[in-house]
Amino acid sequence: MSRFWSPIVHALSPYVAGEQPRIDNLVKLNTNECPYPPSPAALTAIREAASDALRLYPDPTALELRQAIAADLGLTAEAVFVGNGSDEVLAHAFVALLKQEAPLLYPDISYSFYPTYCRLFEIGAETVSLDAAMRICLEDYDRPCGAIILPNPNAPTGIALPLEAIRQLLLRHADKPVIIDEAYVDFGAESATALIAEHPNLLVIQTFSKSRALAGLRVGFAVGQPHLIEALERVKDSFNSYPLDRLALAGATAAWKDRHWFETHRDLIVASRARLTEALETLGFEVLPSSANFVFARHSARTGADLAAALRARAVLVRHFAKPRIADYLRISIGTQAECDRLVGALTEILAQD
Ligand code: PMP
Numbered sequence: 001m002s003r004f005w006s007p008i009v010h011a012l013s014p015y016v017a018g019e020q021p022r023i024d025n026l027v028k029l030n031t032n033e034c035p036y037p038p039s040p041a042a043l044t045a046i047r048e049a050a051s052d053a054l055r056l057y058p059d060p061t062a063l064e065l066r067q068a069i070a071a072d073l074g075l076t077a078e079a080v081f082v083g084n085g086s087d088e089v090l091a092h093a094f095v096a097l098l099k100q101e102a103p104l105l106y107p108d109i110s111y112s113f114y115p116t117y118c119r120l121f122e123i124g125a126e127t128v129s130l131d132a133a134m135r136i137c138l139e140d141y142d143r144p145c146g147a148i149i150l151p152n153p154n155a156p157t158g159i160a161l162p163l164e165a166i167r168q169l170l171l172r173h174a175d176k177p178v179i180i181d182e183a184y185v186d187f188g189a190e191s192a193t194a195l196i197a198e199h200p201n202l203l204v205i206q207t208f209s210k211s212r213a214l215a216g217l218r219v220g221f222a223v224g225q226p227h228l229i230e231a232l233e234r235v236k237d238s239f240n241s242y243p244l245d246r247l248a249l250a251g252a253t254a255a256w257k258d259r260h261w262f263e264t265h266r267d268l269i270v271a272s273r274a275r276l277t278e279a280l281e282t283l284g285f286e287v288l289p290s291s292a293n294f295v296f297a298r299h300s301a302r303t304g305a306d307l308a309a310a311l312r313a314r315a316v317l318v319r320h321f322a323k324p325r326i327a328d329y330l331r332i333s334i335g336t337q338a339e340c341d342r343l344v345g346a347l348t349e350i351l352a353q354d
Pocket of ligand 1: 084085086087088111151155181183206207208209215219220
């Protein structure tokens with residue numbers, strides 16, 4: 001046995017991110033990125049920000065970006081917190097809001113960063129099972145707890161909850177923080193940002209990584225009443241960190257303001273999702289009803305692991321989770337039409353070999 005001290009974090013199993021391999025001619029449908037390039041206005045703003053001004057620190061309050069987001073949501077900048085991707089915003093929210101005496105609740109099949117953060121920050125948690133149709137059933141959250149976090153739409157199922165059900169949940173749990181992780185909300189779900197004025201216990205988290213095609217820039221944000229935002233600021237300030245660098249502030253602000261780019265590309269992805277769902281169903285897949293930029297699907301004749309491996313051999317990458325209850329499924333990000341066609345072609349070939 002080693003005589004040396006070993007940091008406690010070595011005992012934690014970290015979150016495993018989707019692969020970013022370098023394979024020629026790869027169809028990459030494994031990490032729910034946007035298949036289209038970002039708004040040209042965002043790229044121009046980033047290029048302009050790559051200037052002599054980089055010798056200066058960025059705005060520590062990220063005011064222009066927070067104001068732009070707040071204005072569209074009918075709120076003020078005090079209701080908006082920004083960070084380096086929603087993963088960082090989530091980390092601050094876990095520390096600031098979710099460490100309670102009673103356990104945190106989240107769905108058993110959900111974003112796999114939640115258990116990682118619970119272990120890392122020593123937050124007591126219990127998972128709540130999805131129902132037989134793989135849906136989140138909010139009545140099942142009516143049990144003793146200190147806080148709740150849910151993605152809407154859920155990941156990796158893609159299934160969305162109606163806003164009214166979230167409103168009822170917020171009323172039933174008015175005495176504790178409830179976080180809705182809306183990484184995929186723009187592709188067909190109703191945003192809970194509409195409920196913020198009425199619900200002091202609600203924090204909504206969104207990202208620029210999916211519907212704004214800026215996963216590489218790392219920008220996410222939280223929206224909630226100012227007392228919750230202040231709690232996140234305190235955690236952030238404890239790390240003495242600037243929320244975002246100059247390039248990220250410039251690019252995200254321009255991307256947020258480019259409403260036309262956002263709506264056009266969101267609509268393209270939603271239309272591709274409908275076509276891909278139909279094509280997969282024709283091939284014999286069962287596809288869960290998705291409100292996200294991915295679908296979650298399984299085939300009765302082949303396991304998820306087999307299909308993922310056979311696709312990989314054809315340079316098509318999708319996500320497979322070797323976890324109970326979802327091991328038969330593939331999570332497939334919505335690509336361009338050409339990428340979806342390559343995926344369907346590869347699956348047709350693979351299934352013909354049975
Ligand atoms: N929440 C959910 C549910 C996600 O799937 C992801 C993406 N992996 C994130 C948050 C984090 O996204 P980002 O850090 O790129 O904003």
